[in-house]
Each structure stands twice: as structure tokens, then as C-alpha cells.
Amino acid sequence: MTKNNSLTQKSIPLYPAKTKMQVTIIFLVILGFYLFSMIRTQEDMVGGISGALGNMYVVIEKFFPPNFTILSAIWDSMLETIKMAIIATTIAAIITVPLAVLSAQNITTFKPLYYLTRTFLNLLRTIPDLVLAVIFVGLFGVGVFPGILALTVFSLGILAKLISETIESVDMNPLEAMRASGGNVFQVIWYSLVPQVAPQFTSLVLYVFEINVRASVVLGMVGAGGIGLVLNQQIKFYNYPNAMTIIIVIFVTVLIIEYISNKLREALL
């Protein structure tokens, strides 16, 4: 954006004056809003930004060296997190199918149904995982069950949206051919839609699984089971070397899962 200014010296402007004007105004508005945001978010900070950033080394001092002796104790919680993510992703992947079909414009030609599903999914996607978790914990008490429910609902919104977009981009020609040869709705979907969507579907499910593993950190913080629970306890007791170990375990787990799912994805597509 700033490059427009450096071009103004030329006698014949490269961009019309109106565009230049608009870009400058937008740029100033963004800059202004940014400065304002920075000031507002730093209001409660003692010592100002320079002091705070200078404190960065404090983090290192407090968190390092990590206390790896607790590894065996946190192992079960990490596995629990993975299990929660597996179950939630599986349930979401199943429920997604009808929702994604109903919210794909090219398949659901009955408009009211399409708009209804689409609105429902959009609404679902506005609710943060944290809110879902506290509500479900409020309903079912602490434990993995509310955590799984929260993850399921959370990933459902994301997954259904992504898959309905995939469905909307398929080649409609084979569907027409199947219809023309007398296939009913289910046969048309199974024979010409499913083969086109299946690889992308699997890839998106893996992606949502990754998201769910990350999100389960949040869940643990409010009592919905998994590794987040342990992390929260350690931080509450200011036991930073232990917390660092947990953070490293999460980091490594996420990297491994991402690596495996990338390999699977390559094999599929």
C-alpha cells in the first residue's frame, strides 16, 4: 500500500488520483485503529511496553529448565486428549454428512432447506469452543464427556462448512448422467458425488482432528478433561517448569499428528 507514495513523483501517475486518495484514506484508518487498539490493550500494563518486553527473559528464567521427571505422570492425560479428539472428530464426521449435503447449493435445490441449514451452521460456527465447554461442563459436570461434546459441536460447524464447499465444487455432469439413467437420489449421491468428494472429505476430517487436539487444551482449562486440566493445575500453582514440560509435550504431539496426517493426505490425493 505504501508503495503508491513512492510512485507519486512521476509526472504521469500510474494510478488514478481517486484510487490513490481511497488507498491513503483506508491506510490511515487502519493505522489509526491499530494505534488505538495498541493503546487500549496496553492500558492496564504496568511498566509500559518497553518494560514488559524487556521482561521476556523472565519467561525463560521461570519456565526453564523444564521438569521432565513428570513426563510419565502427564502421559495419560495427553492420551486422553487424543482419545477425546478421535471420538469427537468421528462423531462430527458422521453428523456432518447430511448437514453438508443440505447446505450445498448444487444438491439441495429446495431453497428454504438450504438457507435453514446454512444459517444453522453459520450460527454454530460463531460459538467459541470455550463457551461450548463451559456450557457442557455446567450441564454434565467436569469430565471428558462434556469435553467430547464441546469438541463435536465445535468441529461440526467447521467441517460441515468446508465439506459443503467441496460438494459445491464437484463436476455436476456425472450426476446428470446418473439421473438420466434412472437412478434415485441416494444412488446418484452414492455413485457420482461420493467418489468425487471422498478424498477431500478424508483430508478435511484429518484437518479437523488436528484442530480438535489443539482445542482440547482450552477444554481442560475449564474442567472438560485432557491435558489442559493438568496444565491449568500447574499454572495455578505457579509451577512453571512442570508447565513447560506439558507445553513441550503438546507441541511435540501436535507436530507428530500434523506429520502423520500430512503423509496420509499425500497418499490420498
Added chain:
Amino acid sequence: MIEFKNVGLVYPNGTEGLKNINVKINDGEFVVIVGLSGAGKSTFIRSINRLVTPTSGSLQVDGEDILKYKGKNLRKLRTKVGMIFQNYNLVKRSNVFKNVLAGRLGHTGTLRSIFNLYSKEDKALAYNNLKRVNIDEKIYNRADELSGGQQQRVSIARVLTQKPNYILADEPVASLDPPTSHQVMTYLRKINKEDNITTIVNLHFIDMAMEYADRIIGMRAGEVVFDGPVSEVTEKTFEEIYGRAIREDDLRGGAEE
């Protein structure tokens, strides 16, 4: 037998696709429909299997008015009327065999077809049809590994597997090169004669229409402006149908092949 009686079709946006069509197509005929792009050829052909629905008149297939058909009746009509498309319309990621077996969908129960439980006869039929169009050695290749001409042959095998009484072909050679075009038309013609399947083909190439058709129907602006046996057709006829002089690109060429 297919009979159009005063058939008209107005699209939702007000375009008149068909205007007062009166045509009778007898069993076993090989009819070619010619006309400029936008003349209404596709609309005509798609009315017969109700991919579009005429808004007036009556359209009879084997003596029954098909315009009221819904659900089961409609699917039954469509199993009887096979269709071939310009873009082959195969499922690109599925293999050739699965694509051809899909021709049996209308004859197969939903559950059976979902679990791929086709009868031995169905499988044999599909394989035999692949042999008829000489593409049986590609049976387990994915459809997107095949050339355009090969894909169109697979789609002919799919239609045959449907065991139709009628075949509709909407510009089946428009995406192919001249030699391949002739090959595909030769297969269609051969099937028409051997199995006595009534065949209606949309083409806009004059020379191909003359070479393969028994009868030619000319359309312009949603109306039938010519209908007669090939023997009555001259260059003048085409000039009347097209409303202009014949040009190079109205010919496919390559007939020697």
C-alpha cells in the same frame, strides 16, 4: 415410438425453448437433429427423458404421456431411455467398470447398488458391452486416464448396460477430433442397427448428419423447420435450416478414416 404433439417449452426466464413441435419418431429409426447453437436441439432431446419438462402439449413415449410422470414413473422412463452427453459425464475418479455398471442403477435396488451387489448377469452384461465398443482392456483403469474418444465409448457401454429402447445423444462428438468422431458415430449406428434401438442424435456437422442419419430434423429458434429422409436433403436444405450459407466449420471432415 415417440410422439410430440403441439409441444411447447418456456424456460422460467421466459426463453421459448420449443415452439409447437409436432414430430413422430418410429421404432428403430436413426434420427439426426441439426440446427445452429441455441436452436433448441438439446431442449428437444432432453424433453424425451424429462431432464427438462415441456410446458404445453403432450409428449408420448410408447403411447403414454410422459409429461405428468413423477418419482418412480419418471425413473422407469429414464431406464428405458438412455443418454449420451457431449462431455461423456463419467465419474472421473471411479474406474471404467464401475462407471459402466452405473447403467444398471435404475434396475437395481438402492441397498444392493450401494453395497455394490450387482448380479453376475449385470457384471457380464457390463463387460460384454465394454467389449462391443472395444474398450474392455481398460476395465479397471480410472476414467480420467482415458482419452476423450475412449471415454465416450465407455459412456456408450454404460448406456447399453442400461438396456434401453431409445438412445439420446446430445452432441456426442463435439469434443472429439474428426477420426474419433467418426468412430463414435459408427458405433452408435452399428448399435442402432444390431439392437434395433431407436437413436436420436444432435449434431451440428452437416457431413456427419448426411453420412449416418436415416432421417434429419432441422430446427431453428425452437421450431422444426425441416423433417424428412436423408435422401431428400440437399445443401439447400441446410442453408434453409441454418438461415445462411454453409461454411467450412459446419463440416467435420475426415470421413476417409
Added chain:
Amino acid sequence: MENLQLPPKPEKSLFKKTRALIILLLVLALYVWTFVTIDIDWGRAIERSINNFHRVIPKLFSPDWAAAGEVGEAMLETIFIAFAGSLMAAILAVPLAFLAAQNMMGGKVTSTIGKWILSAIRAFPDLILAILFVVAVGPNAFAGVLAIAIGSTGMLGKMFSEIIESIDMEVVQAMEANGANKIQILFYGVIPQITPEFLSYAIYRFEVDIRASSILGIVGAGGIGTMIIFASSNRNWNEMGMILFGIIIVVTVIDFASARIRRKIV
């Protein structure tokens, strides 16, 4: 049609068959392990839900309007955190993206290093970054800004580098042939090609960050999350209803606006 013949069986190599079988067994084992060892106390969950249902759900649907002002303020703070964070990330991501793109800085080595940095950043959940920054700069909104900024840099850097890798290199080569220097090529050949998509992704990231910054409050990094935690520990479900309402409105409006702006840009 009498002498119909069955098709030959498809040839599948033994390797492929065994591989498919092994994968199938592994997946099956994973599921069995998951469902057998997961520790769900069904009895308690059912009992609790019967007891709690009427205490929670109806109240969520009758929001406490008295809290509207406070929710509004907290939502504003959430927006500030997301905005400052995304903008910082959009700026930080640019050099990293150029580093990670294979067609820019030359060497495969730099590109691999860049990609590793980005994927390492992405492996930190936002909340963990927030924990670290809260310790560094204290429990305030600025910790949230920093967490969002770093977290988004990972994702934006990846997206940006993919955009750079997909540009039309012929334009660049033509300029090289004209004798343009590296800086000129950057400004006249590369930047015009990538700007619209960069902006579009940055704006999209702001959408994502609004959601992300609404949870950082659990660890003290400001925004509406702080209220969520208070409301839940006080079991004030009417207030939670108000919070939810505020979030839904803000997120919907911002998603809508962002989608429109992005459509205009690209």
C-alpha cells in the same frame, strides 16, 4: 447375448492388499483402544444433566440485559486484541513467507528452514502462547495481542508463502531480461501479483482471530474470555446468555463484512 462372459478379476498387487489390510487393522485397533479406555462416567453425566438442564438451558435463552454494557466493552476489547494481533501478524508473516517460498530467496535450504519455523509456530496452540505472554507482560490484554500476533504469523506465513509460490514467474523473468534489479522486480513484478491475495488472507485471519481472542481470557489475557470464566464459575447462566449473544452478533457482523471486502479485493 447368450454367450456372456464374466470380466476378469482386477489385479491388485499383494503389497497393496497387505498395506490396505494393515492400515485397516491399525485404524480398527485405534478405535477399539479409544472407546474401551475412554473414561466416561455415564451415570453421573446423565444424573447431572437431568438436574441441571432447567438451570442452564432456559437461562441461556433469556440473556441478562443488565450485563449488556459490560459485555459490549469486553467485546470491544476482544476486537482490539484481534485487530492489533492480526495486523502485527500480517506484517511479521511477510518476511517469513518470502523466506519460506521456494521461488524467492533462492536455495531450497532457506525455504526448508522458513517452512520449519512456520510450522513450529503453528504447533503452539494460541492459549499456550497466551500463557507464556501473560507470564512475560502480566495478565492484560496486551499479552493477548502478542499471543494472537505470534499464533497468526504461523498460519499467515504459510498461506503467504503458498501465494508467492503460485505467482506467474514469467513476468519476473521478463523483467530480469529487461535488466531490472532485484528491488525493482520485487516492487513491479512480485508485489502487484501478491497484494490482493495477501490482503484477502489477512482479513480472513482477522475473522479467525476474533474467535481466537474471545477465549484468551481464561489465562488472563483480556477480552470477553474473562467474563466467560467469571460467569461460569458463578453459574450465572443469564449473563452467559448475554455473552453468547454478544459474541454471535459481533462474529456474524465481522464475518459478513470481511466476506464482502474480500470479494471486492480479489
